[in-house]
Amino acid sequence: xxxxxxxxxxxxxxxxxxxxxxxxxxxxxxxxxxxxxxxxxxxxxxxxxxxxxxxxxxxxxxxxxxxxxxxxxxxxxxxxxxxxxxxxxxxxxxxxxxxxxxxxxxxxxxxxxxxxxxxxxxxxxxxxxxxxxxxxxxxxxxxxxxxxxxxxxxxxxxxxxxxxxxxxxxxxxxxxxxxxxxxxxxxxxxxxxxxxxxxxxxxxxxxxxxxxxxxxxxxxxxxxxxxxxxxxxxxxxxxxxxxxxxxxxxxxxxxxxxxxxx
Numbered sequence: 001x002x003x004x005x006x007x008x009x010x011x012x013x014x015x016x017x018x019x020x021x022x023x024x025x026x027x028x029x030x031x032x033x034x035x036x037x038x039x040x041x042x043x044x045x046x047x048x049x050x051x052x053x054x055x056x057x058x059x060x061x062x063x064x065x066x067x068x069x070x071x072x073x074x075x076x077x078x079x080x081x082x083x084x085x086x087x088x089x090x091x092x093x094x095x096x097x098x099x100x101x102x103x104x105x106x107x108x109x110x111x112x113x114x115x116x117x118x119x120x121x122x123x124x125x126x127x128x129x130x131x132x133x134x135x136x137x138x139x140x141x142x143x144x145x146x147x148x149x150x151x152x153x154x155x156x157x158x159x160x161x162x163x164x165x166x167x168x169x170x171x172x173x174x175x176x177x178x179x180x181x182x183x184x185x186x187x188x189x190x191x192x193x194x195x196x197x198x199x200x201x202x203x204x205x206x207x208x209x210x211x212x213x214x215x216x217x218x219x220x221x222x223x224x225x226x227x228x229x230x231x232x233x234x235x236x237x238x239x240x241x242x243x244x245x246x247x248x249x250x251x252x253x254x255x256x257x258x259x260x261x262x
Contacts, residue, residue, distance in 0.1 A: 003126035013054035018117035086188035096187025102216030112216030131224040138198040149202035156210035165208030193217035197224035203246035231258040
C-alpha cells in the first residue's frame with residue numbers, strides 16, 4: 001500500500017476515535033495527581049483500544065511505539081500514536097486537542113493524520129504527496145518581517161525530566177518576545193505545527209525531546225514547504241533536543257536568535 005493510500009483509512013480511524021472522545025461526558029476536574037491519573041486512564045485506555053482495533057485491521061502486526069519521551073524510537077515499521085494530543089485541555093473542557101497518528105518506517109514518518117473533532121478539521125500528509133487540510137492543499141505564511149509574526153511554542157511531556165530544555169525555553173522566550181509580534185502556546189504541539197504549515201501561525205519552536213508529538217507534525221510541515229530543523233540549523237530527526245519550523249524567510253531570521261541559546 002502506498003503512503004497516500006494509507007491516508008483514507010487513517011482518517012477514518014482518527015475520526016472514529018475523535019467522535020468517541022467528543023461524546024464522552026467530561027469528568028469532574030481532578031484535585032490530586034492520583035485522581036488525574038484515574039480520570040485520564042478511564043478515557044485514554046478505551047480510546048487507545050478502539051484505535052488499536054482500527055489500525056490493526058489496516059496494517060496487521062505493526063506495533064505501537066510508546067513512551068518516546070523516555071526511550072528512543074525503535075527501527076522498522078511502527079505506529080506513533082497519541083489518542084489525546086492535548087489531554088490536559090481535553091480534560092479541562094477546552095477545544096485544543098486532537099487525535100494524532102503517524103506511520104513511521106525506519107525512524108522516518110511516512111504518513112500522518114491529525115483530527116480535531118471540536119473544530120471538525122483534519123490535517124493529512126504522506127511523504128511525497130503534500131499536506132492537506134480537509135482535502136485542500138495548504139501553504140505556510142508569506143510574512144517576511146518578525147514584528148508582524150504570530151509564533152508559537154510548547155514543551156515536551158514531563159518537562160521536569162528535561163531541565164536543560166526548560167532552561168532553554170525560558171531563555172529563548174526572553175530573546176524572541178521583543179522581536180516578534182506575539183508568542184502563544186495554543187495547545188497540542190502537533191496541531192500548532194500543522195497550523196504553522198497552513199499559515200495560521202507563522203513559526204513554531206520547542207526545546208526538548210518530544211518524538212511522539214513531533215514526528216507526524218514534522219512531516220506535515222515539511223510536505224507543506226516549511227523548513228524544519230533543530231535550533232542549530234541541522235535537519236530535524238527523531239531524538240533531537242530542539243525543533244524549529246518556519247517558512248524559509250522567517251526561518252533565517254529566527255535561527256540566529258535561537259542558535260545563541262546555550
